[in-house]
Structure formats: structure tokens, C-alpha cells
Amino acid sequence: MNDDKPTPSAPPRMRPERVEFAPSILSADFLELGQQVQDAFEAGVRRLHVDIMDGHFVPNLSMGPQVVRALRPLVDRYEATLATHLMVSDPDRYIETFARAGANAISVHVETCPHLYRTIRTIRSLGCSPGVALNPATPLGALEEALELVDYVLVMTVEPGFGGQELIPEGVNKIARLRRHLDRSGLWDVLVSVDGGINEATARAVADAGANVLVAGSAIFNDRASIADNLAALRDACSGGQLGDAPAGGVAARGRPRSGHSETSGVL
Ligand code: DX5
Numbered sequence: 001m002n003d004d005k006p007t008p009s010a011p012p013r014m015r016p017e018r019v020e021f022a023p024s025i026l027s028a029d030f031l032e033l034g035q036q037v038q039d040a041f042e043a044g045v046r047r048l049h050v051d052i053m054d055g056h057f058v059p060n061l062s063m064g065p066q067v068v069r070a071l072r073p074l075v076d077r078y079e080a081t082l083a084t085h086l087m088v089s090d091p092d093r094y095i096e097t098f099a100r101a102g103a104n105a106i107s108v109h110v111e112t113c114p115h116l117y118r119t120i121r122t123i124r125s126l127g128c129s130p131g132v133a134l135n136p137a138t139p140l141g142a143l144e145e146a147l148e149l150v151d152y153v154l155v156m157t158v159e160p161g162f163g164g165q166e167l168i169p170e171g172v173n174k175i176a177r178l179r180r181h182l183d184r185s186g187l188w189d190v191l192v193s194v195d196g197g198i199n200e201a202t203a204r205a206v207a208d209a210g211a212n213v214l215v216a217g218s219a220i221f222n223d224r225a226s227i228a229d230n231l232a233a234l235r236d237a238c239s240g241g242q243l244g245d246a247p248a249g250g251v252a253a254r255g256r257p258r259s260g261h262s263e264t265s266g267v268l
């Protein structure tokens, strides 16, 4: 992997300079799902995160394609993206089902895909944006060969399966290493999404590390405040930092806490 600095002829940076929050409806009140999603859209959200769990890859069950189908007209009205996060053991069996139900983006876990190129190409061939998710202990190197094919990487900062867990702090450094590698590889436009434990206390750190999309469930859908107020608080927590001022090396290059990994080795 080439760790050289970008050459003067490198293309201009294309990645978004501000972060976007993607509410995970896993924590929504399902009796009020339509209204809560609409409230999120009214508050400026344009990306919805729908968690699909099979009780096998993860120890929980959630929802199926009928929820995606039901939300589709609302998502269309706001010209938003509906991203499904497939936490299932055999995603190849369900990709077409979710694409036909109305997903615009589909992420699969690298741990579940022995033929990742084919899976990613299938997602794209169905008109959806492909993403690859990886569990907290899965090394970034597991998706190195596939990075050029995906539109986004979903970095899990909790063990998948449940909302309301605490962020595993090692994930911040992982995001920084991924963003740095993407930028140095010319893959400016591959989005880094982070999922799990995002709240007012953690959002800034992952945004500064280079995450572009912050998935949040329990911090947005809760009894403490309205969806709009929760989103405003999350956005406030991220403002005033290094966002919107991304240097050529990317926000990931700026002194985030480091673990044992070298950020200069260029090895994912
Ligand atoms: C966990 C899911 C997440 C979950 C996040 O397996 O993939 O999307 O909803 O919930 P919070 O934001 O509460 O950690």
C-alpha cells in the first residue's frame, strides 16, 4: 500500500466537509414510526438507517423488507436515502428483496461475505449504493481489496445487535486509519460511516477522526427530548471542531489518540 503524500497532480478532494447524521430507526417508537421518521426529515435528515437482523449473525431480530417498503414513499417525498444495514448470515439471499422493497443503499458485513466482489457488484447492479460493514474486532485489511468498489464503509463501534450500547473507543483510531488510507489512495469519495454508541459525548471524536456519516439511534429517538432537539444537540456537539476545514491530509491526519497502530505505516 502506497503511503506517499498525495502528488501535486492529485485530484481535488471530493469528500463532504461536514458530517451527516443518519438516524437508526431501531430505537424509534414503532407505533409512531412514520411520524418519527417525518420529524427527522423535517429536522434536516436526508439519510435513514434501517437495521436488519436475523437472530443468527447477531443475537437479535429486528425488521424485514415490509418496513423498507412502508417507508419508501416518505423517503421519496424528502428525496432522502434509505440505507439498509444487513446484519444477517447470508446477505446474498436478501439483497434483491431489499433492493426491490426500496432500499437505495445496502451494506453487508464483510464477516458474512465469502465472495465480496460479487456481492458488491450485485448490490450495484440492482441500482443501489453498496457499502461494507465491519465489526469492531475485524481488521480494516479485511476489506482493503474491495475499497475501490464500495461507496461507503460502515465502521461498527459496538458489537452489532442492539441499540443503546457504549462506543468501543478503539473505533476512533480505526476510523482515522481508514480515512487516512482512503484519502491517500485517492478514494476521496468513499464515505466513512460510523455506527454504534454515537451521542453528544462521542460524536465530535468520530467526526474529527474523519467519519462522514454518523449513525445514531438511541441519541435521536428517546423520551428525553424531541427528535429535532436531539439532532440539534448532536450537530452542536460536532460544530466548532475541525469540520468544514479539512486539510489535504484529511481530518484523520490530525492528532487523534493513537493505539498500537502506526498511522504512518500505510498498512490497514
Ligand atoms: C446496532 C445497530 C445500530 C444501532 C445503533 O447493531 O447497527 O444501527 O441502532 O444504536 P445506538 O445509536 O443506540 O448505539
Ligand code: ZN
Pocket: 024, 049, 050, 051, 085, 195, 215
Ligand atoms: Zn446499524
